[in-house]
Amino acid sequence: MTVEDVYKEAQERMEKEIEAIKKELAKLRTGRASTSLVEGIRVECYGSTIPLNQLASISTPEPSLILIQPWDRGILENIQKAILRSELGLNPSTDGRVIRIPIPPLTEERRKELVKAVRRMAEERKIGVRNARRDANEIIKRMEKEGEISEDDSRRAQNRIQELTDKYIKHIDELSRLKEKEIEEG
Secondary structure, eight states, rough: EEEHHHHHHHHHHHHHHHHHHHHHTTTSSSOOGGGGGGOEEEETTTTEEEEGTTTTEEEEEEEEEEEHHHHHHHGHHHHHHHHSSSTTOOOOOOOOSEEEEOOOOOOOHHHHHHOOOOOOHHHHHHHHHHHHHHHHHHHHHHHTTTTSOOOHHHHHHHHHHHHHHOOOOOHHHHHHHHHHHHHOOO
């Protein structure tokens, strides 16, 4: 394993943390309708559980409404039950062909809870980035100790990994700050 391999592995792990927080933040309700709120809800049908976006077309015809049109009307009730079981607190209604989900405006208390949740998610992802840094630095130090690289190369590699860490933590901060702003403006 080379120093470059260690760097790339750390970068890949940090990139996964960014992707994970993007997915987590997309699922948070902000008072605006978004298809990402419901796309991943798993629906029991055809003998297994399938993500909603594989069973229906999902759209947002209005800023406060999600519209779900199942490709098979026979699973309409299953979709409705899955939405009610999800922890989103949404109340779907149906006319037998489509499901409408009104997105109520957020209360001030709910906004504060969501901002706390965003900060908690961001901190968890930052810990993941720091863990990737720690693991990479341990490998670099071991390589130095075993004489595979010089002390100067070790120091340079650790500085490079720290710069990478700073970049990804800043990115996580930016993503969470944008989501907090979105929640507060609702």
